[in-house]
Amino acid sequence: MSYGNRKAHFVLVPFFAQGHMIPMIDLARLLMLQGVAVSVVTTPGNIARCKATVDRANAAGLPIRFIELRFPCAEVGLSEGCECFDLVPSPELFKNFHQGEIARELRVPRFVYHSPSCFFLLCIPQSMGFFDHPGYEKLRDEVAEAESTADGLVWAIGPVCLSNKETGDKVTRGNKMNVDENYIRNWLDAKETASVIYVSFGSIASHSASHLIEIGLGLEASKRPFVWVIREKEMRPEVARFLSEGFEERTKGLILRGWAPQVLILSHPSVG
Numbered sequence: 001m002s003y004g005n006r007k008a009h010f011v012l013v014p015f016f017a018q019g020h021m022i023p024m025i026d027l028a029r030l031l032m033l034q035g036v037a038v039s040v041v042t043t044p045g046n047i048a049r050c051k052a053t054v055d056r057a058n059a060a061g062l063p064i065r066f067i068e069l070r071f072p073c074a075e076v077g078l079s080e081g082c083e084c085f086d087l088v089p090s091p092e093l094f095k096n097f098h099q100g101e102i103a104r105e106l107r108v109p110r111f112v113y114h115s116p117s118c119f120f121l122l123c124i125p126q127s128m129g130f131f132d133h134p135g136y137e138k139l140r141d142e143v144a145e146a147e148s149t150a151d152g153l154v155w156a157i158g159p160v161c162l163s164n165k166e167t168g169d170k171v172t173r174g175n176k177m178n179v180d181e182n183y184i185r186n187w188l189d190a191k192e193t194a195s196v197i198y199v200s201f202g203s204i205a206s207h208s209a210s211h212l213i214e215i216g217l218g219l220e221a222s223k224r225p226f227v228w229v230i231r232e233k234e235m236r237p238e239v240a241r242f243l244s245e246g247f248e249e250r251t252k253g254l255i256l257r258g259w260a261p262q263v264l265i266l267s268h269p270s271v272g
Contacts, residue, residue: 045083194272200229
């Protein structure tokens with residue numbers, strides 16, 4: 001893809017979260033396969049967390065250029081090195097990553113990015129009754145006002161993860177796993193087609209110990225094989241005790257503590 005003698009150059013600016021950073025690298029690879037130049041603008045900490053994925057892209061002849069910008073942690077009230085959403089110690093600090101008011105003051109074009117799936121958006125009108133939280137009305141009005149004054153909307157594309165055909169590309173994504181990939185693959189191979197339930201809430205969503213225990217009881221009641229991913233910071237004493245009291249022996253599940261090779265799991269025929 002070129003304009004005259006100039007090759008097109010795409011500049012990608014991912015949000016500071018693993019669920020955004022990893023697909024952005026996938027998108028960069030897909031763009032480079034079309035013969036264009038790609039630069040990814042992010043922070044040193046986020047580059048380090050996806051180093052394995054970037055190294056594989058470079059080895060495949062797709063040198064992704066990174067432009068490092070220092071993240072002003074102290075200036076926005078975050079501890080040093082807190083450059084990614086899942087490293088934020090408290091949900092109350094999430095808003096420090098969003099500075100739409102500054103963009104408005106500097107007259108920088110501001111776009112609203114809608115990443116949820118169509119199914120999720122269809123469920124929202126019927127789900128409003130579940131939201132009864134102090135301050136929610138004010139927040140809802142502020143969001144509506146921000147969307148109405150934005151310079152445009154950007155809708156999700158993809159899934160770009162389907163571009164990962166090699167096993168290594170499916171596994172070396174994001175943080176390091178605590179379980180060997182071959183063990184996971186062999187476990188899935190032993191299950192019938194479309195029989196496995198996959199449960200993961202990503203790297204940002206946080207649940208109380210009681211919620212996680214209820215999820216576990218629901219999975220046990222389903223009597224179906226399952227892969228359940230539990231973040232390390234959610235492995236509280238109550239949850240660990242619940243799992244250690246025979247849960248894994250009673251059920252047909254595989255519990256992954258920490259990071260999971262999600263693309264490897266979701267692309268397996270036994271998951272459905």
